[in-house]
Amino acid sequence: MQERVFKISLDPGIVDSFDEALDEQEHISAQQVFSEKRYRGLNAWDCICSCVHRIRDTVGYLNDMELGHMAHGNAFDFMEFMNNAAVVIDSVNMLASIFAVSLDEENARSEVFEEPGSDGKGTDKDYFEFIRSLCVVHPTDTSRHPRYQGSKLVTCPYITWTDSLTRPAFGNCDLHANAFVNEASSWGDSVNIHIDQVFNYVEYRYGLLEKVKDGLVRFQDDTIARFRERPIEAQGAEESLSDYIDRLKQEEIERFGNANDYIFDMADDLLSFEPTDEKNKAAVDRYKNAWLFALGLELNSLRNMSRVGPENGGLEDDASGWTLFENLWHCHSGHPDLRGYGYQLEKLHYLDGAHGPSDARWGRRKLFEMEDVLTEHVRINPELSDKELYYLALTCLYELALETPCRINEAVPNDPSYRRTANTSTEVVQDG
Incomplete structure (x- = not known):
């Protein structure tokens, strides 16, 4: 029996504001090119538009989701949420890269999950990517997050919503998963997930679009200023x-x-x-x-x-x-x-x-x-x-x-050069 329902609330005004800034100087925005090595010099406009569309649509979809449902022994709704939340996060990251907005400081934060891992250097970004890998996209092959893994390879047979009976046993978390370490007679590690932390992280990363918008406006202003300084002769x-x-x-x-x-x-x-x-x-x-x-x-x-x-x-x-x-x-x-x-x-x-x-x-x-x-x-x-x-x-x-x-x-000026008047002979006027 379902006990609780969880819903995130992402402000659609953030992406709408970014889109308005993009459109305000669309002819400039459309000139942006990739600066990163893989795509350097390639026009980025199509990618920019794809990111904005994905963010807008996915934010609406995430806001409509009601989490907390168990189906076939798993929290499939959480899996779906994580995958779509990653689309928003990745799209914001891509826009930041395109408009040369550094997120190094934001990527180094660890205030949400407070999971530094075995080396004490883990960040919120690292932990979110780990639980998404383990619980959603690589449940049988999570191997690239060593600070959170009890062995070289960890696997996850299920992720479940906790209820009033199981919640106290797992630190009052909302979701529980096992990270099996592929050792005999071992139950591996418990991964206890608090949905409010996940929501907070997604909201924070989505909110970085406002910082990216500042970078977009700087790019537009700098480009316009550069062109204005370059004369065009009559x-x-x-x-x-x-x-x-x-x-x-x-x-x-x-x-x-x-x-x-x-x-x-x-x-x-x-x-x-x-x-x-x-x-x-x-x-x-x-x-x-x-x-x-x-x-x-x-x-x-x-x-x-x-x-x-x-x-x-x-x-x-x-x-x-x-x-x-x-x-x-x-x-x-x-x-x-x-x-x-x-x-x-x-x-x-x-x-x-x-x-x-x-x-x-x-x-x-x-x-x-x-x-x-x-x-x-x-x-x-x-x-x-x-x-x-x-x-x-x-x-x-x-x-x-x-x-x-x-x-x-x-x-059009009110002048016979441009307008019909009685008994007026009009010759072509060079207006330059």
Whole structure:
């Protein structure tokens, strides 16, 4: 009959806080590499994300567990707890290693279990690893913890929860295991485990994630400061626009990652585009001017290492990281005339030259289903190339965005270089 139930209480806010710090400067966090010898130089982002996911999910699972159940003569729930607790501990240790946070002092502690072992040098970390090896993962082959072993090899046939009858015999512990020493007529050593000590140790090791977060923030701050100290020049007098865009692209990849490389490629291509129909030129030039304006803001963003604020391509009082440069390529605005055309808008990019002929044909079909909307701002016909149709459609979407209360409308200056006005001739303005 079950007498007692044991539950741990780990604060999920610790991992949530770490995750928030990670995401706040994700473009920097994603640049971290391993420093330890085995993986030195390898990007650590996937491992970082895996650690955070494992910690978050496992903390929730451990908090839900109710320990104290015997099944088939063993405390299998404790075994399960130990294995999952080790996932949390190992993940915190891995993150500490990645962000160069020393845990030497914490690893040397012995205040929880107070089990120094035969040489008097054992730590809480050592003892936790010993009982996990003996009771859970290596019950028939525990051989790497000599200070806690009565012989070269110890084995453990069972681990049980104590009850009111057996508890006094085993020092009022909560769990009891035997470490057999493989000697004739020997019962080996009793291993008496107090669950509150195990919980305290797991809580302590999990709590070290807060120290690791400090190391993460230091890494982010140091990286940002280093990039801010390295200048990025505006477009040079002898530098072509294409070369300038490519230079900004390379800086972007190094400072923020490669998520936007295709946007730079599109900007480069679009800014060299000229419509075949002269009547489309004014609208196309306004759209191109907006791209040049956004490139100037992107230069500020790279110099300042920030996506926040109008000077960096964002908006006033908006910390979301939205930037004009990252959104001109699709110009989503929610304009009323576009209602019901969600699927068609989704397929416009089939005309960008990066898709096969079948997709391109489908993209043309979807584009001409929007002809009534598009021709309010540009002139199109089936004889135009896929690329020209694509850029004219984007030009129309840009014009519609400027008629709609949306972020693009808020970010683009109220100037005829960027906005349609009666009897205004617009030429492309180099904004750099």
